[in-house]
Amino acid sequence: MVATMNYSFEIEIKVRDYECDAQGIVNNANYQHYFEHARHEFLEAAGCSFGKMRQAGIEPVVARIEINYKNSLRGGDLFVCKLYLKREGIKFVFYQDIFRVSDGALCATGKVTTVCTQNGKLIKGDELADMLNGYITE
Numbered sequence: 001m002v003a004t005m006n007y008s009f010e011i012e013i014k015v016r017d018y019e020c021d022a023q024g025i026v027n028n029a030n031y032q033h034y035f036e037h038a039r040h041e042f043l044e045a046a047g048c049s050f051g052k053m054r055q056a057g058i059e060p061v062v063a064r065i066e067i068n069y070k071n072s073l074r075g076g077d078l079f080v081c082k083l084y085l086k087r088e089g090i091k092f093v094f095y096q097d098i099f100r101v102s103d104g105a106l107c108a109t110g111k112v113t114t115v116c117t118q119n120g121k122l123i124k125g126d127e128l129a130d131m132l133n134g135y136i137t138e
Contacts, residue, residue: 007082009042025072038081064113
């Protein structure tokens, strides 16, 4: 595992058989679902649910996703999705890594860039930054 990272959050997930393709490995698109699930659980754990953000008039949206596949997961595998968050101008960038529990192998890395909108217009996201204060890595 990558011991030098200062992750803000991690969640253990089990691969479900229906997420695998004919080769018996997790279909590439499911890694994006895993990353999204981890981000949603992180936000909720940080007290920053989507409902709370909407009440504050904030709509976070994904602007870009990059995924690098390293080692395949298979049906029944347990894995841990870890993340940390950086603010880059108006962007909130989630750096996410998936590790297989059985051997610690890095299976995928992701970089998910999000921005905030209000009434359909791009905003700085200072309100979200305030909500996530203490979780944003410099």
